[in-house]
Amino acid sequence: MTDQIQPSMWERFRTFFGKGSTQLSLFIIVVCLWVVFSNLAPGFLSKFNLNSLGRSMAIDMVIGFSQMVVLVTGGMNLAVGAIGVCAVMMSGFLLQDMGLPIPLALAGALLTGTLLGWINGFAIVKSGVNSFIITLSSASLFSGGMLILTKAVPFNNLPTAIGAFGRMRVGPVSVLMLVAIAIGIGLLILYRYTTLGRQILATGANERAARMSGVPVDRAIIFSHALSGALASAAGLMLVARLSAAMPAVGGEGWLLPSFLAPVLGGTLLSGGYISVIGTMLGAALVTTLRSGLLVLQVGNFWFQLFLGIALLAAVLLERYRATTALRREVKQT
Amino acid sequence: MNTLARRIFSVEWSGILAAAIAGFIALALLSPAFLSEFNQFVLLRSLCITLLVAYAQMVTLGVGQLNLSVGAIGGLVAIIAGGLMDAQGMPVIVAVPIAVLIGGAAGFLNGWLTVRTGINGFIITLATGSAFTGINLGITKAIPFYDLPPAFVAFGIGRAGILPYLLIVPLIVTVVMLVFFRRTIPGRQLLAVGGNEHAAELSGISLTRTIIIAHTLSGLLAATAAILAVAQLGSAQPTIGASWLIISFAAPIIGGASLQGGHVSVVGTFIAVVLLALIQNGLVLINVDPYWVQFLLGALILGAVWINRLRAVHTGTD
DSSP states (O other), X not given: OOOOOOXXXXXXXXXXXXXXXXXXXXXXXXHHHHHHHHHHOGGGGSHHHHHHHHHHHHHHHHHHHHHHHHHXXXXXXXXXXXXXXXXXXXXXIIIIISOOOHHHHHHHHHHHHHHHHHHHHHHHHHHXXXXXXXXXXXXXXXXXXXXXXXXXXXXXXXXXXXXXXHXXXXXXXXHHHHHHHHHHHHHHHHHHHOHHHHHHHHHHHOHHHHHHTTOOHHHHHHHHHHHHHHHHHHHHHHHHHHHTSBOTTSSGGGGHHHHHHHHHHHTOOTTSSXXXXXXXXXXXXXXXXXXXXXXXXXXXXXXXXXXXXXXXXXXXXXXXXXXXXXXXXXXXXX | OOHHHHHXXXXXXXXXXXXXXXXHHXXXXXXXXXXXXXXXXXXXHHXXXXXXXXXXXXXXXXXXXXXXXXXXXXXXXXXXXXXXXXXXXXXXXXXXXXXXXXXXXXXXXXXXXXXXXXXXXXXXXXXXHHHHHHHHHHHHTTOOBOOOOHHHHHHHHOEETTEEGGGHHHHHHHHHHHHHHHHOHHHHHHHXXXXXXXXXXXXXXXXXXXXXXXXXXXXXXXHXXXXXXXXXHTSBOTTTTTTHHHHHHHHHHHTTOOTTSSOOOHHHHHHHHHHHHHHHHHHHXXXXXXXXXXXXXXXXXXXXXXXXXXXXXXXXXX
């Protein structure tokens, strides 16, 4: 039996960050940021800003989910923004030019995104090519195709119910946020309690082993990409509700970094096999908080990109550090 | 199949060379303006920057990595060069080398971070790309620098017949690339690391140094492309580099570079850039919607990757 020496403050701090769950430390960082921002700029906690924050956060969360479900399989989806934009313009087309009733138009847009995602998954599985290249080219293909079809003309005459839905609130919480949370709960159930979810996790953890164990790996990958497409289009639709217009300027490359940042910050491994829905939501909260805080502080949208890049680096570094310390601890104990 | 035909088909860029020649002939027949002196000049000028951007990515692909920050480095170097010449009044001979060196430093940072942290270059360059863009926009507030030395701008738009003055730079770089990958030790080591990192390390090649060299080279090439872009445009726009990412991947991959690393084709990349320039030029001449370029780019990459896989399977069983 070894003597227990009282760990120093520094060691306790290190253990907390090393052993404490990623999600907890992320939550604390977000809270700290809120405290800092509200101290520096009283306008941060204003009703107007919190409203705006809530709706932005909801959209960022769903964008993060869209990337997360593909990261889990060990791949990546660079077409998140492109699919989102396609869904946005499809919804605008169905609502304005075809005059379809709102539920039908929304369903049509969601189906479009799911189909595009399915095409990605199918191409990846059938050709055996890296998901990076497939989704890089399909992003170009989809957004190019969309621009050809729509000539980049935005749809401004959408039914007012859409915009009203975007502004609706249940108590202090925006409806869009409720939608995001509902999606999050759905994903949680998928990956924790369903067979398909566990199959996807197995595929991401070790594809060869999963395949040899009889896991339908191809089906899991195609499903994940289709789901990613569906989530990307959901995010696009939420954006349409928020803007009350369908325009091609949104999405695209602007979604790429946040879509990676939220899951990676939240603990979803880039190599696949591990997922954290709550972590992704907190990661999205961090991104949105940063953006909103910098905006309120009038630092200028430009520096936001810089902060985002640094945040991503810091997050991955922290995750590396924790992985190494976890390994070291395991080795020490044996 | 006789041996001559077999030898032609086994050269990996014979396919795209045939496509480029076919495209050239088709355009000459379809559009009377294609063969005009001015159009040929425009065609050659559009090659210049794209070639360097393609080489910038090709170098990192060779070592088995991805550099998502080529465009961001390009934009940053462009505004630094412009800023030094405009706001600081530095002469071209001082400003340009400083800017290019900064691009190299940015590449060095990418490489250093990648080896130090052990994190995949994809994430590192995604993050640094965002950071560089942020610095770019933060400094310029999206306002370009317009006041550039006239001699510099004249070099950018001047020409001798159909040959733009700018073309000298990418031609020299092409020769350098060919020599680098075929005859120099660092170049061969780079490809060795890309092909099989473990074996390369066991053979005594320093992984750290090779990866850092690759990324630094990538940064230098992106910086050179940025300088050319500034000269061509006549002003330092902060948006330079924004559209570089997909082209930087398209050309090397269509040209035959392997995504896993270890194999690049300078000649293939060159022909691929020509092909892409032909497509872009042709689409403008035939008055097709410019959005088709993006669409076709994606389709081309997919097609090229598919053909490469077919060839890999074929030569495996040959």
